[in-house]
Amino acid sequence: MNPTSYDNVLIKWFPEVTHFCRGTPMVLIGCKTDLRKDKEQLRKLRAAQLEPITYTQGLSACEQIRAARYLECSAKFRENVEDVFREAAKVALSALKKAQRRKQRRVCLLL
């Protein structure tokens, strides 16, 4: 929910992940959703003329980096954490199956 962490997705993490993990599907997670309602956090952000990152902004970053999913969670309140892992596993398994199918097709072509 933090604007600096959000900016880092595009500036820092996306280039790093695409460089070192080329072709690996990505899942973007908006963490600490509880902070959207945290008075102290809101006060600090507003003092810097900032606001917590919205779901729409998260989705927009997801589209920009072509991530497979955008999900949000709060580890502090255990909200959606299981969904995050479940969806990440689904995305990984689906990519694996796709790669295996491609490999099988290649074998057939060589024959």
Ligand SMILES: Nc1nc2c(ncn2[C@@H]2O[C@H](COP(=O)(O)OP(=O)(O)OP(=O)(O)O)[C@@H](O)[C@H]2O)c(=O)[nH]1
């Ligand atoms: N309020 C809140 N705090 C959390 C949550 N999950 C982790 N934290 C706290 O966040 C801190 C860890 O932050 P970091 O992982 O270092 O960094 P970050 O906030 O993810 O920031 P970036 O590295 O810029 O992405 C610890 O103090 C955790 O206790 C959460 O769901 N809600």
